[in-house]
Amino acid sequence: MGEKDAPKGAILQRDKKTYAIVPRTPVGLVTPDVLEALARVGRKFEIPIMKITSGQRIALVGLEEEQVDQVWEDLKMDIGPAVGLCVHYVQACPGTEVCKFGLRDSLGLGLELEEMFVGKQLPAKMKVGVSGCTMCCAESYVRDVGLIGKRKGWTMVVGGNASGRPRIADVLAEDLTRSEAIELVGRFMNYYNENSNKRSRSSMLLKKVGIDAVKAAIL
Amino acid sequence: MELNEIMQEVPSGAIRPCGKGLYIVMVRTAFGDISAELLNSLNKIVQDLGLSGMRVTAQQRMQLINVPEDKLKEVVDRLGQVVGDISKYPVGACAGIKLCRFGVQDSTAMAEKLEEFLNAFELPSKLKSGVSGCSMSCGESYVRDVGLVGTKKGWTVLFGGNAGKGARKADTLAEGVSDEQAFEIIGKALDFYRENAKKKERTARFFERVGIDAVMEAVNRS
Numbered sequence: 254m255g256e257k258d259a260p261k262g263a264i265l266q267r268d269k270k271t272y273a274i275v276p277r278t279p280v281g282l283v284t285p286d287v288l289e290a291l292a293r294v295g296r297k298f299e300i301p302i303m304k305i306t307s308g309q310r311i312a313l314v315g316l317e318e319e320q321v322d323q324v325w326e327d328l329k330m331d332i333g334p335a336v337g338l339c340v341h342y343v344q345a346c347p348g349t350e351v352c353k354f355g356l357r358d359s360l361g362l363g364l365e366l367e368e369m370f371v372g373k374q375l376p377a378k379m380k381v382g383v384s385g386c387t388m389c390c391a392e393s394y395v396r397d398v399g400l401i402g403k404r405k406g407w408t409m410v411v412g413g414n415a416s417g418r419p420r421i422a423d424v425l426a427e428d429l430t431r432s433e434a435i436e437l438v439g440r441f442m443n444y445y446n447e448n449s450n451k452r453s454r455s456s457m458l459l460k461k462v463g464i465d466a467v468k469a470a471i472l
Numbered sequence: 473m474e475l476n477e478i479m480q481e482v483p484s485g486a487i488r489p490c491g492k493g494l495y496i497v498m499v500r501t502a503f504g505d506i507s508a509e510l511l512n513s514l515n516k517i518v519q520d521l522g523l524s525g526m527r528v529t530a531q532q533r534m535q536l537i538n539v540p541e542d543k544l545k546e547v548v549d550r551l552g553q554v555v556g557d558i559s560k561y562p563v564g565a566c567a568g569i570k571l572c573r574f575g576v577q578d579s580t581a582m583a584e585k586l587e588e589f590l591n592a593f594e595l596p597s598k599l600k601s602g603v604s605g606c607s608m609s610c611g612e613s614y615v616r617d618v619g620l621v622g623t624k625k626g627w628t629v630l631f632g633g634n635a636g637k638g639a640r641k642a643d644t645l646a647e648g649v650s651d652e653q654a655f656e657i658i659g660k661a662l663d664f665y666r667e668n669a670k671k672k673e674r675t676a677r678f679f680e681r682v683g684i685d686a687v688m689e690a691v692n693r694s
Contacts, residue, residue: 267573281528292515295508305504305532351490394639419614419641
């Protein structure tokens with residue numbers, strides 16, 4: 254798809270000349286320093302288009318090839334993977350940190366998972382959503398891996414998809430502590446790695462093997 | 473100025489309490505479109521008032537987080553100069569034909585039209601919509617109350633999806649229709665929903681209760 258020749262972390266655009274980059278903003282949090290950096294490069298490089306993505310990130314679009322490295326240099330931020338077969342992002346609702354309905358710390362767990370897994374190589378891309386209550390604002394049931402905070406603990410669901418071939422995720426386990434949840438996410442990723450065909454999303458794997466097979470293998 | 477007065481000045485939902493005397497202030501960004509100028513203005517507000525930063529939401533919006541009550545007025549006043557109103561029934565869109573190599577229909581232009589169209593309705597519950605420019609469906613149209621997916625032949629019209637609690641894959645009302653036909657179908661489906669749904673009943677629950685056939689009948693009625 255032309256990505257191989259593209260400069261660092263850049264995505265070729267429709268005009269086949271310019272590129273987009275997506276800096277990493279874990280669980281959508283933009284600190285004053287990051288905001289300052291984004292505003293600065295926006296001004297300095299006269300970036301024509303900036304867009305918020307549904308992965309809680311800000312894409313800088315319309316960069317010339319030679320600008321890509323300069324912008325990264327100036328930003329001093331990490332790349333948020335937007336192409337490639339790996340964990341792309343962890344999305345999280347505000348949870349107990351910011352939302353009055355939150356039952357569990359979705360931002361905290363989301364950040365921890367982000368830190369551990371973003372960029373991890375897998376058979377296909379993977380999206381993760383962590384919600385702090387059953388209202389499920391991080392859309393956990395339509396992500397490859399979803400976590401939902403309930404009074405008794407975390408519920409983990411797998412194999413969801415929100416796009417062209419939508420699928421509602423299956424419940425893998427309930428009442429998990431935070432550390433149990435993190436461990437199980439890791440175990441699920443390994444299972445997915447070993448059992449899925451290349452470019453086949455977790456929703457396809459679940460459709461093929463069924464949730465009981467996954468439970469038998471990793472619980 | 474009293475908190476109530478500030479709240480009344482802004483559209484409902486623009487300011488949300490998050491406990492401990494702190495508030496979230498939503499920044500209006502249509503379909504995730506922002507600019508260097510907007511980021512600059514937000515940056516100035518954050519730096520000048522010493523706020524803790526922002527959060528990018530999955531609905532392609534931005535919010536200033538942890539705003540103390542005594543700074544709300546100034547934040548709202550200063551934001552008011554850079555952002556307008558918040559829409560009643562928000563529409564999300566994928567990157568669209570201007571940005572994405574794969575786009576076959578103009579999702580952002582359609583999303584804008586849809587948001588305006590939806591403004592005329594008074595519905596029993598909240599309504600989320602997603603417009604995607606190709607069948608990859610990056611606007612997550614299949615898990616929104618109203619979804620549109622662009623194909624070479626026109627639009628696929630979807631209804632009754634949900635991505636949250638009680639997630640549900642939407643049903644297809646029509647395929648390969650023009651902009652105008654899509655609005656006619658959505659209008660009929662929404663009229664039927666408005667007349668028959670219980671208060672606060674989302675389209676996904678409504679669909680499960682009445683069934684696809686009842687909705688199709690209403691849509692096909694001339």
